[in-house]
Amino acid sequence: MPLLYHIPMISDRFFKIIAWTYIAALIAVTFAHLNWQAAFGNPFDLFRAGALCVAGMLARLAYPQSPSFTCLLMIGSVLALWLSHFLASGDSGSSLDIIIGMISGLWGIMIGAALSKLISPASKRTVSY
Template sequence: MKAIAWTYIAALVAVTFAHLNWQAELGNPFDVYRAVALCLAGMLARLAYPQSPSFTCLLMIGSVSALCFSHFLANGNYGSPMDIIVAMTAALWGIALGAMLSRLISPASKRTALY
C-alpha cells in the first residue's frame, strides 16, 4: 500500500510537469480535479500509514507544497492562496476518509475468538 501511495503522489507531481496538457482545468479559482486527486492521495497515504497520523499530515503538507512548486515551474505562477487552501482541505478530507476506511478494515482483520 505504501508503494501505491508514493507512486500516486509522484504521478501527481509528474502530471503537473506534463507538456501534453494532461492537467484537467475546470476554471478559476481552483481546479476541482486537482482537489479530488489530492483527496485520493490523502486517503491512500492514511491507508498506507494507519499508525502514523502525524506523518500522514506532514506527507500531505509536503505533497501540496511540492505540487504548488511544480505548478510554478511548469506554468510560471503559484496560483492564488485559495488554491492552496482548497488543496490542503482536500488532502485533509482524504486523510479523514482514509482513517475511517482504516478503522472499518482493521477491526475485521484483528478479530479474535473469545470462546
C-alpha cells in the same frame, strides 16, 4: 469482523507503494501536461481537489499508525504540487489554491482513517487508556 481484512493483496507495503506512486504521478502530470491544465481551467479545480483527496486517503491507508506523518506528507505533497505548477508554468496561483489543497488532503485523510478501521484487524489496533 473487518470486511476487507481477508483479501490477501491488501497489506501495508501495498498501500505504501500505491500512495507514493500516486503522489509522484500527480507531480509528474503537473510537469508534463501543461496543455491539459489549460483545457481543464483553473489550476485548482474540482479534478485537482479530488486527486488530493484520493492522495490523502491512500496516505492514511499506507500509514495507519502515524496520523502526524500522514498530515506532514499531505502538507509536503500540496507544497510540491504548488512548486511543480509554478516551475512548469510560471504561475504561482493564489493562497486559496494551497488552502483548497490542504482541505482536500484533510478530507482524504479522514476518509482513509474510516476505511483503515474496516481494513485492519482488531488485533492490530492500538488501545489507548
